[in-house]
Amino acid sequence: xxASVSRFIKCVTVGDGAVGKTCMLICYTSNKFPTLFYATxxxxxxxxxxxxxxxxxxxxxxxxxxxxxxEGTTVNLGLWDTAGQEDYNRLRPLSxxxxxxxxxxxxxVSRASYENILKKWIPELQxxxxxxxxxxxxxxxxxxxxxxxLADHPGLIPVTTAQGEELRRQIGASYYIECSSKTQQxxxxxxxxxxxxxxKPPQKQREKKKPRRGCLxxxxxxxxxxxxxxxxIRAADFVPFYMRTHRSEFCTPVIASMP
Numbered sequence: 620x621x622a623s624v625s626r627f628i629k630c631v632t633v634g635d636g637a638v639g640k641t642c643m644l645i646c647y648t649s650n651k652f653p654t655l656f657y658a659t660x661x662x663x664x665x666x667x668x669x670x671x672x673x674x675x676x677x678x679x680x681x682x683x684x685x686x687x688x689x690e691g692t693t694v695n696l697g698l699w700d701t702a703g704q705e706d707y708n709r710l711r712p713l714s715x716x717x718x719x720x721x722x723x724x725x726x727x728v729s730r731a732s733y734e735n736i737l738k739k740w741i742p743e744l745q746x747x748x749x750x751x752x753x754x755x756x757x758x759x760x761x762x763x764x765x766x767x768x769l770a771d772h773p774g775l776i777p778v779t780t781a782q783g784e785e786l787r788r789q790i791g792a793s794y795y796i797e798c799s800s801k802t803q804q805x806x807x808x809x810x811x812x813x814x815x816x817x818x819k820p821p822q823k824q825r826e827k828k829k830p831r832r833g834c835l836x837x838x839x840x841x842x843x844x845x846x847x848x849x850x851x852i853r854a855a856d857f858v859p860f861y862m863r864t865h866r867s868e869f870c871t872p873v874i875a876s877m878p
Contacts, residue, residue, distance in 0.1 A: 624686055627695045629717050630813045633740055634724035635732040636703035639758035639800055643724070644683060644698050646800040647810055689814040696814060712747040720752050720813045723790075727757040727778045727797060728768070733786070741790050752816045755792040756809050757783045760799040793821065 632640040645653045683698035699718075701711050723740055725732040736755070744753065762768045763777040780797060787795035794812040798805035 624693050624695045626818075627697060628719045628814060628817050629697045629699065630720050630722060630810065631699040631701060631714055631718045632722045632724060633701050633711075633744070634703055634756075635726070635729070635735050635739075638703070638724050638726040638729060638732045640703070640722075640724050641700050642800040643722075643756075643758060643798065643806060643809065644700055646803055646806050648683060648685065648698070650803070652801050652803070687810070687814060689811050689818070692814075692818050694814055694818065696810065698810075712743070715744075715748040715751075718748055718751055719817045720754065721748070722754050722756055722809060722813055723792065724756045724758050725778070726759045727763045727783075728759050728772070728775060730776060730778065733757075733778045733782070736786060736790065752820065753790065753792040754809065754813045754816060755783065755787045755790065755795045757795070757797040758800065760797045760804060761801050762799075 632644060634640055642653055645651070683700065685696055687694055687696045699714050701707070701714055703711075721744060723736060723744070725736055727733075744751065757778060757780075769775060769777075783795050783797065786792075793816040796805055796809050796812060798809055800806060
């Protein structure tokens with residue numbers, strides 16, 4: 620008799636384009652390394668639009684859904700791929716809704732993708748999905764020791780395991796795992812860790828979430844002035860007339876803390 624599913628877990632992969640997120644998902648779900656290049660762009664944009672705007676169900680999303688047993692617990696793991704290119708900065712956060720865990724990926728042979736974890740991805744996740752646990756992943760492990768690849772890319776300085784661990788500590792990720800989709804090394808470990816951090820979260824993640832930080836203006840959180848990198852605007856700089864005539868710029872009333 621098949622074990623009953625205890626819960627559904629939504630796992631979203633994020634990171635720069637071309638770091639191997641889609642290959643990692645395909646390798647995990649099919650145990651095969653894709654021989655064709657997959658660019659996560661247009662077709663996922665179409666999926667996001669219909670699923671999140673109209674609430675429709677598509678089979679394309681189901682392709683990355685399976686029952687998985689980890690430490691005796693059976694879960695239905697839903698895997699969501701995202702496009703890392705800047706063209707999808709506005710569309711991508713739609714997939715973050717309801718996420719239980721993020722797999723945040725960078726390439727071990729791309730210093731830029733490693734640096735963007737702190738520069739781009741952590742600020743984005745903290746803004747759109749605060750408090751959701753993260754599993755940090757270094758992809759393309761096989762290329763880090765590939766002499767032919769390194770010879771063809773002079774000046775390339777691969778990311779070391781120690782640097783990956785240091786980044787994990789900086790961003791507060793639950794795990795750091797290095798993997799290779801081509802050899803399938805540690806690919807299963809990535810998603811086992813993602814499941815584990817949800818079903819058995821560390822004590823600090825069980826603590827009550829802090830109130831959202833932002834600009835509090837007469838009980839309203841001003842949306843457009845709470846984006847990363849933008850300055851807060853004091854309540855004293857606004858007049859009641861502006862708030863009455865520009866109410867669409869404000870979220871629903873919330874309890875917010877000042878920075």
